[in-house]
Amino acid sequence: MNHESLNRRDALRLLAFATAAGAIPQSLRAAETNDSAKIQKPLHIHPQQQLRMGSEQIAILVYPEFTALDALGPHYFLAGMMGATVRFVAKTLDPVPCEGASRGGFCVKPHLTFADCPEQLDLLLVPGGLTGTFAAIEDKATINFLKSRAAKTKLVGSVCTGSLVLGAAGLLKGRKATSHWQTLEVLKDVGAIPVAERIVFDGTDRVTAAGVSAGLDLGLELVRRYRGDFYAKGIQLLGEYDPQPPFPTGGNPKTADKLVVDMLNGMHAPIVEKFRTTILRLANKHH
Amino acid sequence: MNHESLNRRDALRLLAFATAAGAIPQSLRAAETNDSAKIQKPLHIHPQQQLRMGSEQIAILVYPEFTALDALGPHYFLAGMMGATVRFVAKTLDPVPCEGASRGGFCVKPHLTFADCPEQLDLLLVPGGLTGTFAAIEDKATINFLKSRAAKTKLVGSVCTGSLVLGAAGLLKGRKATSHWQTLEVLKDVGAIPVAERIVFDGTDRVTAAGVSAGLDLGLELVRRYRGDFYAKGIQLLGEYDPQPPFPTGGNPKTADKLVVDMLNGMHAPIVEKFRTTILRLANKHH
Known part of the structure; x- marks a missing residue:
């Protein structure tokens, strides 16, 4: 040559x-x-730094009132992979409003309905939320879709409280998993083993990310695994992902200001409780 | 008491x-x-840690094919401010597709048209993009809207190549500013003083953020300035913003792998050139 x-x-x-x-x-x-x-x-690119190509089939589940950033963080990086097909899947093709967007704001136009979604996916990703996530957990069509696709999907993943939707579908039984730090313990109610880390892989077929912004790190880590370091570095620099949060230790409950941790725990106790009771009620119904 | x-x-x-x-x-x-x-x-919250309230009027400009994450990063944090009004403004109320979303994906339902947007805003924020941003720069209605609102808006800001839209509207003349690292030098063509930092404030009325993901840091920094440290820490922890990029030095052109920097510079030379020629052509037209 x-x-x-x-x-x-x-x-x-x-x-x-x-x-x-x-x-x-x-x-x-x-x-x-x-x-x-x-x-x-x-x-003049050294052979191991050549861009690795692929044709990954990726679907991101969306449901009303999901947290936009949970999905958009990973989407930004995954959609940068040449040859990959990254699509949003929902119950119908109607626009799906993100959390708080009922009167205006971000929404998603799904590409696929549950029925049209390919049987075999490389990655199926579920974002989290609050009100909307309770509803998703209780929605039979959503849970049945996840159950039906999980068996043939290479990697099933979640961001934030999306892990509780996976859990409600029985997809995290005996699996190590993470979630938004405030719902980490709720994972036990779906038979998962909570791990307080930002990204948790269990085997090759499950991955869960911590709260909201952890989806960015998950997205880029997946690009790295699918396409190698050089490709991932290219997309990281394209998105200028050189994060400089104003409080360097403020985003992790282990290192954050304890008063802030206590404040959020006080505020969210009813929400965490509602996740728990919803999941336990559904689990009992099935036994 | x-x-x-x-x-x-x-x-x-x-x-x-x-x-x-x-x-x-x-x-x-x-x-x-x-x-x-x-x-x-x-x-029991210490007085200086009480949550400071406010009623900020915030508008985020959207135009077809803007980069979703440029707007959604800051939006996530700003929308967490109790009492603030955070709205999307566009030429019409039709849904605005984000970059790559013409067939499916993220779009925005604007709350306000240019005509309906309040005269006095606390913050007016402009996201970046590529194809869509060229079009926004060339769009008289968009540029006129920015010019008309800038005089009465307390803080005019941008993320990524949104700075070039501000610049095209004459809003960065003699101002220190940043942009996506690859378009930093183009700022000179709009009379700005490029500063290679992640967030650049100039006086109290201009702020620009670097590429794409810099919008997250900008959003949180603005929450800190509007509402104080305690509030910002609360929202940071809520969004679990404890970033852990796979390549810690990979998101900054000064520290990234030089081959990756060269690759992106090689790829994007025509785009940077198109930004420059578009801006210079419009500047000449007005003289």
């Missing part, structure tokens, strides 16, 4: 990567793809 | 905080607000 052809191939791969990441406007794509010489400096 | 009344007031404030953050389901709100005794342990 001569040097020029390697450069041209790499250039095309880079363009493919950029196109997939939505980084190259439609209007520029045709011209660039036909004329890779427009890339001023051909890049 | 006796001790009991302080506790009761604090309990109600906490509930208000939780309600605003979307943390208390509608079904629980009425009961809880009428019976603060349900909070099992009354919290």
Whole structure:
């Protein structure tokens, strides 16, 4: 293989990567793809740093009042994978309002209904929420969809209280899992083993992420596993993911200001209790 | 003031905080607000740690194909501020598709049209994007809206390439500003002074954040400035914002793998060039 052809191939791969990441406007794509010489400096990429391609089938479950950032964090990174198909799945194709968006705000136009969703997925991801998540746990169609797809899906995952939806579907029995820090103990009620970590893999077929913003780290870690370090680094730098929270230790209950932890625990005791009673009531109904 | 009344007031404030953050389901709100005794342990909060209330008027501009995470990152944190009004504003009330969502995915239902948007805002925030951002820069109605509101808005801000929209509206002349790292130098073409930092305040009336995920840090920093440390810490812990990117130094071009920086620079040279030529062409048209 001569040097020029390697450069041209790499250039095309880079363009493919950029196109997939939505980084190259439609209007520029045709011209660039036909004329890779427009890339001023051909890049000499070491073989192990070449972009690994794939064709992952990814579905993200959405239900009314789910927390938008739970889904959008991982979606941003996963949708950057060239060749992957990342789709939202819901009970119907009607727009699904995110938490607080009933009068205006973020909503999702699903690509697929439960019925149309492929049988075999690489990844099926469930976001969390509050009111909406109680309803999802109680919704037979949602739970049956998760049960039916889980058997053939390579990796079933969740962000935040999405883990309780997986649990209600019986998908975390005997599994190590995490959840929003305030609902970690509720995982025991679905037979899971709570682990207070940001991302918890159990075997190759389950992954759970902690509260809300943990979905960003999950998304990028999944890109790393699917496509390797070089690809993941590319997407991380594209999203300039160099987080600098104003309180470096404030996002983790182990290190946060104890008064803040106590305040949130005081506030959310009724919610945690409602998750627990809902799950136990449904579990008893099935026995 | 006796001790009991302080506790009761604090309990109600906490509930208000939780309600605003979307943390208390509608079904629980009425009961809880009428019976603060349900909070099992009354919290003894030191005066300087009480939750500071406010009534900020916040608008987030949206336009077709903006990057969802640019807007949703700050939105998650800002919407957690009890008493604040956080609304999406667009040219019309039609749903606005986020980048890549033309066939399915995230969209925004605007609350307000340009015409209906209040004259006096505390914060007006502009997200970035690629194709959609070129179009926004060229759109007279969008630029005129920004010009008209900027004079009376206390703080005008942006995330990612949203800074170039502000710049095209003449709002960053002589101002220190940041942008997505790859478009930082383009800020000079709108008369701004590029600063390679994650969040850049210029005076009290301008703030710009770096690429995509920098919007999360901006959102939380704004909560801190509007409501104080204790409030911001509460929302940070609620969103479990304890970021752990797989490559700790990978999100910043100064510290990232140089091959990755070069790859993205190679890929995006045409985009950066298009931003520059679009802005210069429009600037010349006005002279």
